[in-house]
Amino acid sequence: MATMTQDDRNAVATWLTLVAALIFAMVVLGGVTRLTESGLSMTDWRPVTGWLPPLDQTAWQAAFDAYRHSPEYRQINAGMTLAEFKTIFAYEYAHRLLGRVIGIVFLVPFLFFLARGRLDRSLAWKLAAIFVLGGVQGGVGWFMVQSGLVDRPSVSQYRLAMHLGLAFLIYGVIVWTALGLRHAPAYGAGETWVPGLRRAAGWLLGLVSLTVVSGAFVAGLDAGMIYNTFPLMGGHLVPVDWGQLAPWWRNLFENPVAVQFDHRVLALATTLATLGLWLQARRQRLSRRSRRIAGLLALMVLVQAGLGIATLLAGVPVWLGALHQAGALVLFTLAIAFPSSLRRLPLAAAREAG
Numbered sequence: 001m002a003t004m005t006q007d008d009r010n011a012v013a014t015w016l017t018l019v020a021a022l023i024f025a026m027v028v029l030g031g032v033t034r035l036t037e038s039g040l041s042m043t044d045w046r047p048v049t050g051w052l053p054p055l056d057q058t059a060w061q062a063a064f065d066a067y068r069h070s071p072e073y074r075q076i077n078a079g080m081t082l083a084e085f086k087t088i089f090a091y092e093y094a095h096r097l098l099g100r101v102i103g104i105v106f107l108v109p110f111l112f113f114l115a116r117g118r119l120d121r122s123l124a125w126k127l128a129a130i131f132v133l134g135g136v137q138g139g140v141g142w143f144m145v146q147s148g149l150v151d152r153p154s155v156s157q158y159r160l161a162m163h164l165g166l167a168f169l170i171y172g173v174i175v176w177t178a179l180g181l182r183h184a185p186a187y188g189a190g191e192t193w194v195p196g197l198r199r200a201a202g203w204l205l206g207l208v209s210l211t212v213v214s215g216a217f218v219a220g221l222d223a224g225m226i227y228n229t230f231p232l233m234g235g236h237l238v239p240v241d242w243g244q245l246a247p248w249w250r251n252l253f254e255n256p257v258a259v260q261f262d263h264r265v266l267a268l269a270t271t272l273a274t275l276g277l278w279l280q281a282r283r284q285r286l287s288r289r290s291r292r293i294a295g296l297l298a299l300m301v302l303v304q305a306g307l308g309i310a311t312l313l314a315g316v317p318v319w320l321g322a323l324h325q326a327g328a329l330v331l332f333t334l335a336i337a338f339p340s341s342l343r344r345l346p347l348a349a350a351r352e353a354g
Helices: 006-035 057-068 071-075 082-115 121-146 157-182 197-220 248-254 256-282 288-313 318-341 347-353
Strands: none
Touching (some): 006 082, 006 157, 006 318, 057 071, 082 121, 157 197, 197 318, 248 256, 256 288, 256 318, 288 318
């Protein structure tokens, strides 16, 4: 494979940006599907032949009859009409269809760039691995849905966290790769990193990711539907029923009260860490682009904190819940973009910067 030109890098970066935008929409749509309790409306998984929805009354009735055997219908939606079923079916069908569209939008240009020799070997292998991860994500999605089709009328919070976490991982790798292609390092050998800042940005990215995964447990346990007050929970900073499960570690994953409290703590830690990183960045000699991203990161963490509090106080309406999930993606994107934007300074400039 030939060495990539900057035109090749820009073309691949544009394509990956499009894929990332579609994944962004996919994650938000998945949140809406969850908030509208539509995710269990499709009781089978046909990854190859499931492109089309039911096309006639007989097919719709068959899909509805299959749903009526699910625990969600029997325990929650008994008496639902076919027209009501079509509404929740539409959300889950759109979610699955968009996943297939993303697969095509990724695979076809990848094969084109590969055939034309416009990818270097390491990038080609990385992109192939991303495509495989996308296929695994489809299987994980069905693995998650299956957990709500046996006994309980909701999916496992563990599987939901796995599904959301993998979505963010795939999205993050694609964004990081696209940024690296479009903004290649401007300096060569004999230089040094801005002291400590990139490491701090990496820790912040990890904290943002952990907060996102904790949010998946909140969603999986419907933990946002309790203690819709802030900052106290039942009149206490630490809710009295935090440790009601034994052994203690089960509270981290299975106690809705503890899960909501832990998400609050992680969100607060993320907010403070982001603002601290912004203040640290202001004292460093950075490019205009890096300073702008640091400022946007600080602004976005405040917006996201506000969205989280508003979502909680309002009892998690669909539109606010979807905005909060979208905000998490925007914050995650900026947390990736900031360390990516940091460039090596020439040694003399680095010494001058201290």
